[in-house]
Amino acid sequence: MNLIRYVYCLFLFVQTIHPESAYARNILDAQDSKKHDVVVEIKLQNHLFSPAEIYVPAHKKVTLVIHNLDPTVEEFDSPPLKREKLLKSNSITHIILAPLMPGRYDFIGEFYQDTAKGAVIVEE
């Protein structure tokens, strides 16, 4: 038990001296995401993403807020963005993207990929 307590204290200590640690950043994101994030709302309905093309600035952290209005689960899949995440039915999913280089990053809904297609277009 002492060891666990010790590790936890160490963990807290690291956070205070190093606010850029992953964990601290995580908390910051949750608190004031609007301050330094680009937040984009996307709707998924009838297996279609709208807007299907999302324009975001380069070198900025982006949060995609996907509202899945379908009664089915979907999987956000994008090899260019190197992300795969489940979008539960009738719910909201946040997908945080680290700053991106300019370019086009296609994504699909893996379960209904005939219709569920979109792209994040990063501009300078």
Add this chain to the structure above:
Amino acid sequence: MIKIALVIFREMLEISLILGIVSAATRSVKNSGVYIVSGIMVGFICSAILAFFITRLSSSLSGYGEEMIDVAIIMITVLVVGTMAIWIKNAGTKFNTQLGELSAQSDNSLYARIMLVLVVASTVFREGTEIVLFIHAIASAYTLESTDYAVGFVIGMTAGVGAALAISYGLTKIAIKYLFSLSFVLLSLVSASLASEAAGMLTALGVVDILNMPIWDSETFISDFSLVGRILKMLIGYNAKPNGLQVIFYFATLLFIYIASKLGAAKTGTFKGKGQNVKITR
């Protein structure tokens, strides 16, 4: 119905690939089928539990929680599949050296059996949660046409199991000598590609922000979304725009497995020597 079957089949393919290789290469383990089935069940139960927790979380939080669980699962799979590859390589060496003499003897080591269960369970767990959630959502969304979906599900599953059996059968058809080496190479590549996938996720999340620039871009030749790209991704971990960290993870995993298998082979070598001594004294 066909759509459902396709989704299930696609999700099953990676499981089928690993199951096929593993079942072909572990025929020497006594009752290997029992351990494979137990592995599938353990993996399925774990998937169902994780799926339950995911549905319970009201809306996914804005943090990295889910992704970090994903990365952890992937890294565990890398470890287990890598260990399996090394074991198969050693079993192959052992098998070759004793061929004609002890070939009928089965491997009863506890280690081999536990690992067999683990490798199957972790593989099923990795993809299983998606399958469980997919089926759950469909089952709850379309209660009226449920038979249609049930049929689709059964077709998809059967096709997936069929693919695993086909891979397994195909592998047993090739000479024993190559079976182990080929299984070793395939599992090493799967392991390395999973490691690079985990690295990709870490950089994409921004958890790691070094070496996150793409090393090359082969999108124009083989797109990630094309069929060839998808098959290559499954087999060798193809990525059209891999970043530095992914490439390092990929080759470090391969190198590590290779070195570990060489160390194991050295041990098996002494085993072989002993075997020969026994033969002489006889």
